[in-house]
Amino acid sequence: GEDVEQSLFLSVREGDSSVINCTYTDSSSTYLYWYKQEPGAGLQLLTYIFSNMDMKQDQRLTVLLNKKDKHLSLRIADTQTGDSAIYFCAESINFGNEKLTFGTGTRLTIIP
């Protein structure tokens, strides 16, 4: 079955860049997503990338995809205290009308 893995914790100083990594096993994954979950809240879609792309940038967020190695990363530039949250990567074959397989989540802590 599908397996999506992330490191559990990341601590970054305010103002530095954060890089959150994710690996997946399903070669048929077509869409890869990054979600943000703040304490006690649901999930907010930050960005997604289609598997024929290797990079996508959206303001402070940069997503890099290495399809050969099945490796996805999310870079947050100029990390702020409001970026403290758990970040989940997820994958699906189709966009939307299908279940998502989530990674374990990375808890990002910002050091003042």
Next chain:
Amino acid sequence: GAVVSQHPSWVICKSGTSVKIECRSLDFQATTMFWYRQFPKQSLMLMATSNEGSKATYEQGVEKDKFLINHASLTLSTLTVTSAHPEDSSFYICSATPSEGQFFGPGTRLTVL
């Protein structure tokens, strides 16, 4: 746009009682809704996929008689946890999809005493 609400946001109940959680798409019609469960410090695990007007499809290991799902309209799906026990205590999150993309509700924290 694409707002999904859940009600209640939290609920505490006694063991053996049933609890109903509602998931609504507020500004779009959701042909498909998903129900996920998240245990503390763990990832989201899909419980079932719900299509309007048809029976839900449950993931392996999820008891369909215990977790009753009804998707009676294009904007509302309900999850009823029947005869809840302490091990059912969890964070239940729904998501809804208009046709592309999944939008998540804020979650419902269930605590069974």
